[in-house]
Amino acid sequence: MVSRITKDTRLCISLSGRPSNIGTRFHNHLYEELGLDYIYKAFRPTDIEDAVAGIRGLGIRGAGVSMPFKEAVLPLVDVLHDSARAIESVNTIVNDDGILHAYNTDYQAVVDLLAEHAVDPALPVTVAGSGGMAKAVTAALRHSGFTSGTVVARNEATGRALAQKYGYTWRAEAADPAPGLLVNTTPLGMAGGGGDSEAMPFPADVVQSASAVFDVVAVPPDTPLVRTARQSGITTITGDEVIALQAALQFELYTGVRATPEQVRRASAYSRA
Numbered sequence: 001m002v003s004r005i006t007k008d009t010r011l012c013i014s015l016s017g018r019p020s021n022i023g024t025r026f027h028n029h030l031y032e033e034l035g036l037d038y039i040y041k042a043f044r045p046t047d048i049e050d051a052v053a054g055i056r057g058l059g060i061r062g063a064g065v066s067m068p069f070k071e072a073v074l075p076l077v078d079v080l081h082d083s084a085r086a087i088e089s090v091n092t093i094v095n096d097d098g099i100l101h102a103y104n105t106d107y108q109a110v111v112d113l114l115a116e117h118a119v120d121p122a123l124p125v126t127v128a129g130s131g132g133m134a135k136a137v138t139a140a141l142r143h144s145g146f147t148s149g150t151v152v153a154r155n156e157a158t159g160r161a162l163a164q165k166y167g168y169t170w171r172a173e174a175a176d177p178a179p180g181l182l183v184n185t186t187p188l189g190m191a192g193g194g195g196d197s198e199a200m201p202f203p204a205d206v207v208q209s210a211s212a213v214f215d216v217v218a219v220p221p222d223t224p225l226v227r228t229a230r231q232s233g234i235t236t237i238t239g240d241e242v243i244a245l246q247a248a249l250q251f252e253l254y255t256g257v258r259a260t261p262e263q264v265r266r267a268s269a270y271s272r273a
Contacts, residue, residue: 005039011058012254014042015051015073016066018190020219022240023064026247026271030259033266038255045069052076055095062254063093064247067187070132077102087139089132092250103253106133109245110140113237119212121145123180127168128201130158133216134185141183142166150177152201174202179209182225185216189223200225208232218243221272244268 014023019042027040038061045051048069053076055063065073070089074080077093077100084090084102092103114121125146127138130153141149149168153159156172163170171177188199200207202225207213213229218239222230229236248264251257259267 006037008037010038010061010254012038012040012062012064013055013060014040014064014066015045015048015069016042016064017044017068018066019044022218022243022271023247024271025273026244026267027251027254029267029270030251030263033263034257034259036255036257048072049076052093052100055093056098056100059095059098061095062250064250065091065093067132073102076100083107087135089135091132091136091246092253094253104136105246105249105253106136106242107140108249109242110137111144112245113214113241114140114144117212117235117237119181119214119235119237121147123211124148124150124178125181125183126150126152126174126177126202127183127185128152128174128188129185130155130162131185134162137183137185137214137216138162138166138168141181142168146181148178148180152177174206177202177206179206179211181212181214182207182210182229183214183216184223184225187217189215189225190217191219198224200228204228207234210234212236215239216242240268240272244271 024042031038073090079101081103083104090102091106094101151159151163152171152174160170184201188196188201207228212235214237215223215225216239217223221238221240
């Protein structure tokens, strides 16, 4: 982080129902390494409308937006860019002289990771969840060529709507999904998840027969779902990979500086140390 905070130091923040130090450490590490007069701080807002008004009123440069606020901020911003408009979910707000621009960098991170891990788009895919992250992931899957898919969500209204939007099917339970790509976008497996930290969204035998597993939970990166898949030698994509890529895109939006892949790797390692 900057060695001296002045009146000119630019503030970026995150808004989350469960703040962690990962994004804070990632961004502040890059600010320090690149000599940028910025500082980053995580918040747990009690009123999202007041929080977004504070971004505008205080001249806060940008904000990362996490669950459960990704959809709640939609009516509170001024400009929806394509990535946010397409999936009606926001994970990044950029303040340009009082005009709040909304983006979704999760979407691009998922697209890039699917390509990097060479996950075959011919595989059937099952997505657990129907919230803001599920929207980004499902859109990225469909646009990456995954045409056969199922959305598993107990909330029929949101689950069915998400599935229909991308030509997938909806199911209320995760029983007997096709043994292709399994994706978790729910909080199951998250540390501090109120008793769910050892839970999985899919039965163990289903996970063990999958071709690939993608878990967006970042804390910890080795969730029960990821551990079960790795023990069976299955290709895994983890939440810490997602958070590093999307954070790098956010960093560029906030600062106008594109970090190198090596700088991103160092910041990601530092964020999880």
